[in-house]
Amino acid sequence: MSETLVVVSKVKAMVKASGFRTGGDFLDALSSRVNQIVQAAIEKVKNEGAKKTLGAEDL
DSSP, X not given: OOSOOSOHHHHHHHHHHTTOOOXXXXXXXXXXXXXXXXXXXXXXXXXXXXXXXXXXGGO
């Protein structure tokens, strides 16, 4: 993954507050998952063809 799509410090703080640590590959995998979710939403809206704004209903 070339671009990080999550706020690393916020994710690490959330995980640390739960008493855990993040592995070296966790944040890359999380960014990849976010990318997949956003791309799927874009395709859904594109296929419907009725709007140009992604909303929660498109997730």
